[in-house]
Amino acid sequence: MKKTLAIIFCLIIKNTNVYAKENLLIDSLSAHYNLDSLKKNSKYFRDKSILPLPIVFRLPETGFAGGALVTGTFKFKNDGAIAKPSQISAGVAYTQKEQFLAYMPFSVFYNNIKYYINGEVGFFKYNYKYFGIGENQIPEETYGVDYPRLKILVSQQIGKNLYAGLRYQFENYKVTSTEVGKELASGKVAGSQNSRTSSLGISFLKDTRDAIFYPRKGTFAEFYILPTLKAFGADRNFNRIVLDFANYQPLHSKVVLATNIYGSFIQGKNVPFNQLSLLGGAKKMRGLFEGKFRDKNFFLLQAESRFEVWKFIGLTAFSSLGYLGDEKQLVRFDKPKFTYGAGLRIKAIKKEHINIRIDYGIQPKEKGNLYLTIGEAF
Template sequence: MQKCLLVILSLMIYMETTAQKKAVSDSTTYKKHSMLALPVVYYSPETKFAFGALAYNLFKPHPLDSLAQTSYVRTAFIYTLNNQYLLEVDNQIFFRDDRRRMKNYFLLRSYPDSFYGIGQDIVPEEDRDLIKFFDLTFRSSYLFQLFDNMYLGARYQYYDAMDIEKPEENLLDTNDHLGKDGYRTSGLGIAFQWDTRNNILNASSGYFIELESEHNFKAIGSTYRYDWMRLDMRYYKRVNKSGVVATQFRGDFTSGDVPFESLAKLGDSRIMRGYFKGKYRDKVVMATQVEYRQHVWRRFGLVGFVGAGNIAPALDQFSTDQLKYNYGGGVRFMVKKKEELNIRIDYGIGNDDNSGFYVEISEAF
C-alpha cells in the first residue's frame, strides 16, 4: 500500500436490498437476493482523489436448496481524478444440491502500478518504476461433484496487457524483462476442490483444499509458453463458543517463459497483508498464515494474524533465507447475520517498513 494512501469506508452507512420469491403453499416468503454496497474514497500521489463502490450480492440459484452454499457476486469500481479506472467482478456460483460449482473473475483497468524488479534484490521505494497500462483479465472454472465434498473440472484464463507506459529509463527495458512492451496469455487447465467448510463466507469448521493449473501456449493465443499452478489449503476450528482459529497455506508456482506481470506475487488483501502486491515477485511464492477470530459484542469482532512467506526463482531454490514476516489485526462488523458476512478492516505490518490498510467485505480466507 502506498504511504500516502488514505481509505475512508463507512461501516454504518450501507444499502441492503432484497428480492423475494414466494414458494410453497403456506405462503412463506424466501429471500432470493441480498445486496450490500459500500462507498470507497482514497487519495494517493499516483491517482489523486479516487472514489467508487464495493458491492456484494448474495443469493441461491434455488432458494429452497439446503445443501448448496450461498452464491455471491462481488463487484468493485474505482475512478480517479487522473482519469484512471478499475472494474473488478468475481463470483462463486453453487448450483442445485451443490453438485456443480462455477468460479469466475474479471478485471478491466487503466491504472498505475509499481514495479520494483524481480527476485529478492528489489530497488528502494524512491527508485521504483510507476508503470501505466491498460489490461484485461478473465478466468473461469467449472467443477462437477465426484464424491461428497470433492469436485473436479476445467479452468480457462485470458490476460492482455496493452498500451504500457514506462519512464524513459526503467527496470523493464534495462533488464529486458519478458512482456515489457505488452503481451497476451491464454491458458487451459484443471481445477480441483475438497471442501468441508460450514460457510464459505465465514468458516468456523472444516477444511478446504484447492488445486488449480494453467498451461499457456501459443496455439490458443498466448504470446509466451509457460505453466502456472496454485495450491491453497485451509483449516478452520472453533476453539471456544465465540472464537475460531483459521490457518492457510498458499503456493503459486510458475515455470517457462513467464512475463513480468504474470509472475507469482507476494502480498495482497488476503495473504501476507502488509506487503504491496507485486513488490516481491518471482516464479515461485509460498506463504502461510494463522488468524484468530473472536466475537466481542453484538455485531462486532476482533482478529489477530501472523504469517510468513518468501519468493524464489524455482521450487528447488526456495529458502527460508530472507523470509518475509507479517502480523496485524483488525475489526469485524457483521452486516448479514444469516450468512455471517462481515465487513473487515485490517492493518498488516511486514519487514522493512512494509505495511498496509485493508477494507473489504468477507473474511480474508
C-alpha cells in the same frame, strides 16, 4: 445503522473459489434486508431478484475507491431445496489513484449443486508499483496498464464436498506508461511492453467449512495446474501449479485459529513479470504492497487468531511468513519475508457473520499499510 454499514461497505472481492464469496455476500444482503421485491418466477428460473449497491473500499494499491454494482440472483426452476442461488453481477469503480475497473462476476449452480460455474469478465485501467524480481529489490517504479481479463471455472461435484473441473484464464496486458530510465522502461523485463496469456487446466476443490464467510471449523483446499500455451492463443508458453489450503480450528466458543498454506510454482522461460507469483496485498501477506515481492515461485504460511469480543465487535492478530523461489532453487528458505498486524471486525450481517474488515499490516523496518474491505483474508 447496521443496514447502512453493510450496504455502504459492500466491497469488491477479486478472488473466486468454489462458493464465490462475493456473490454469496450480495445474496445475503438481499435476503437479510428483504430486498427481493423484484422476485418473479418464469419458465426456467425462480426466486429472481435485482439489487443495486454502492461500493466503497480502501487498499494500499488503490487508496479510497467508490462505484456502483447491480446484481441479479436466481435459482433454476427444477432445482430443489438444497440448491444454492446463482448470481450475475456488473459493477464499475474509480479509485483515488485514478484507476478504473469494470467487471462482471458470475456464479451459477445447476442441477442443485452438481454443476458449478464461476468466474469474472473485466476490464482494468490501472497503475501498479514494481519493485523488481526475486531478492534483488529496486526503488519502486510506477507503471500504467490496460487489460481485459476473463477467469472461469467449470466444475462438477464428484464426491461429498469435492469438485473437479476445468479452469480457463485470459488476459491481454498492455503496459501504457513506465518511468524513464528505470527497469521496466528498459524493455529488458519479460512482458514490460505487453503480454497475452491464455491458460486452460484442471482444478480440484474440497470444502468442509461450517460457514463460508466466518468459518469456525473445517478446511478449504484447491489444487490446480494451469498451462499457458501458444496453442490456446497466448504469446508464450509456461505452466503454473497452485495449492491453497486453509484450516479453521475453534480454540474457544469465541476464538478461532485460522491457518493458510499457499504455494504458487511456475515452470517455463520468458514468463511475463505480471504473471509471476506475487507476495503482498489484502489476502497474501498484509502489510506489503501487492507484488512487493515476485518470482517464479512462492511459498506462504499465514496464521490469524480471531476473537469475538463484544456483540458486533471483533479483533484479530495475524502474521505471515513467505519465501520466493525460481528454477535454480524451488524455495529459498534461507531468505524469509515476514509481516504481522492486527485488525478490527464490525459484524455487518449477524446471521452469516459477514464482517467489515479493517486491518493494519506491517513489514519490519518499513511503514505499515491500512486495508478497509469486507470478509476475512482467508
